[in-house]
Amino acid sequence: MTFSVRGVAGLPEIREGDDLVRLVVTATPLADGDIVVITSKIISKAEGRFAAAHDRRDVIEAETVRVVARRGDLAIVENRLGIVAAAAGVDASNVPEGMVLLLPIDPDASARDLAAGLREATGARVGVLVSDTVGRPWRLGQTDIAIGAGGVKVLRQEDVDADGRSLAVTQPCVADEICGAAELVKPKSGAVPVAVVSGLGHLVGDLSLPGARNIVRPMSDDLFRSGG
Amino acid sequence: MTFSVRGVAGLPEIREGDDLVRLVVTATPLADGDIVVITSKIISKAEGRFAAAHDRRDVIEAETVRVVARRGDLAIVENRLGIVAAAAGVDASNVPEGMVLLLPIDPDASARDLAAGLREATGARVGVLVSDTVGRPWRLGQTDIAIGAGGVKVLRQEDVDADGRSLAVTQPCVADEICGAAELVKPKSGAVPVAVVSGLGHLVGDLSLPGARNIVRPMSDDLFRSGG
Numbered sequence: 001m002t003f004s005v006r007g008v009a010g011l012p013e014i015r016e017g018d019d020l021v022r023l024v025v026t027a028t029p030l031a032d033g034d035i036v037v038i039t040s041k042i043i044s045k046a047e048g049r050f051a052a053a054h055d056r057r058d059v060i061e062a063e064t065v066r067v068v069a070r071r072g073d074l075a076i077v078e079n080r081l082g083i084v085a086a087a088a089g090v091d092a093s094n095v096p097e098g099m100v101l102l103l104p105i106d107p108d109a110s111a112r113d114l115a116a117g118l119r120e121a122t123g124a125r126v127g128v129l130v131s132d133t134v135g136r137p138w139r140l141g142q143t144d145i146a147i148g149a150g151g152v153k154v155l156r157q158e159d160v161d162a163d164g165r166s167l168a169v170t171q172p173c174v175a176d177e178i179c180g181a182a183e184l185v186k187p188k189s190g191a192v193p194v195a196v197v198s199g200l201g202h203l204v205g206d207l208s209l210p211g212a213r214n215i216v217r218p219m220s221d222d223l224f225r226s227g228g
Numbered sequence: 229m230t231f232s233v234r235g236v237a238g239l240p241e242i243r244e245g246d247d248l249v250r251l252v253v254t255a256t257p258l259a260d261g262d263i264v265v266i267t268s269k270i271i272s273k274a275e276g277r278f279a280a281a282h283d284r285r286d287v288i289e290a291e292t293v294r295v296v297a298r299r300g301d302l303a304i305v306e307n308r309l310g311i312v313a314a315a316a317g318v319d320a321s322n323v324p325e326g327m328v329l330l331l332p333i334d335p336d337a338s339a340r341d342l343a344a345g346l347r348e349a350t351g352a353r354v355g356v357l358v359s360d361t362v363g364r365p366w367r368l369g370q371t372d373i374a375i376g377a378g379g380v381k382v383l384r385q386e387d388v389d390a391d392g393r394s395l396a397v398t399q400p401c402v403a404d405e406i407c408g409a410a411e412l413v414k415p416k417s418g419a420v421p422v423a424v425v426s427g428l429g430h431l432v433g434d435l436s437l438p439g440a441r442n443i444v445r446p447m448s449d450d451l452f453r454s455g456g
Contacts, residue, residue: 001413002234069451084366137365137452138312140445141383141401155369158416170416173369181409184428185229188386188398200412217368223297223304224365
């Protein structure tokens with residue numbers, strides 16, 4: 001099995017109300033089974049999710065469901081999407097001076113809408129993942145993960161090993177792995193906010209597939225989320 | 229920028245003492261800049277890291293440095309490599325009946341040795357990552373991460389955003405992202421224990437590059453590791 005990942009450059013700076021379907025289709029060809037990985041930031045910009053930088057603390061608090069860990073000024077929090085990240089995902093990089101940007105309102109809905117629009121515009125059965133960059137406990141550096149999914153399987157069920165023994169606990173999070181792969185061609189400069197993954201069409205399906213919200217581990221099953 | 233990931237099938241069942249350089253070179257061509265991602269399990273098998281299944285508890289205890297979380301029978305522990313995982317990475321899947329398999333003794337050394345051997349055998353400047361499958365806090369499913377690296381940059385430093393503002397905290401863990409990408413072509417059946425990533429040659433360098441041990445977050449900097 002082989003797949004490829006290509007960065008899509010040439011998108012303009014995104015403004016509120018921009019038609020992302022048209023911009024993506026103009027920037028790149030798409031084929032059946034392609035997965036479009038789009039940086040959450042440009043979804044947020046198209047949705048106008050800006051706030052004034054001087055309101056940053058209030059905005060972070062409004063997005064926060066629960067503080068998971070804190071040291072000095074740094075707070076790692078669970079936000080309303082179930083994503084655990086610094087500053088609830090509120091970010092100032094690649095945003096106009098004096099502004100901050102919040103995560104999309106409903107990234108799964110944005111992903112599904114974008115996938116529907118791209119399918120209609122191209123006739124190709126494509127999937128969409130919305131990616132965000134997060135740090136991890138225990139390991140340095142960040143990786144990109146999926147915070148929205150439209151028409152893409154987010155978890156792959158593995159049933160048996162080579163000798164037919166049960167692999168009950170094995171369920172690779174393919175959506176996060178695909179977003180991580182896409183990060184490798186999307187430098188943080190923001191110049192390449194979209195990547196297209198070709199060759200993983202077996203993971204592309206109906207738009208009714210569960211979204212990335214389903215990757216969030218239920219609180220009852222979580223050993224690393226303090227109550228709040 | 230484009231890169232591709234291809235699974236390498238056709239390796240025989242690995243036994244203690246097997247020459248992995250020869251087996252990989254026989255199974256696939258390699259070119260300058262290629263990164264070979266190899267499942268830690270086959271390194272362990274070649275190193276003879278088997279133990280009897282009835283000694284499983286003792287073996288896990290010997291590999292454990294610190295218990296990070298526990299619920300019932302499930303213990304998430306930090307092992308001697310700094311990897312936080314269930315059962316210290318001791319695993320029974322795709323292992324002969326009655327046996328368990330430990331992680332490689334020193335996966336960075338194994339990766340460097342394999343990279344050196346592959347470079348000598350092929351004349352191509354290739355890198356090697358040794359991957360393992362781990363769960364994550366807060367999110368369902370597993371992803372593959374790098375537990376060994378030879379001749380591959382493990383973290384990428386990002387300095388500025390598109391407007392030239394500092395991105396001090398941004399340092400994507402490219403080694404984990406590459407191992408996650410490789411997992412997408414390596415089903416847990418074990419039939420495809422090796423993947424080759426082509427097109428990321430800018431991340432391949434000298435064999436003296438820091439190994440994956442350097443991805444482990446220093447205890448002093450970690451908000452999620454309890455003392456022990």
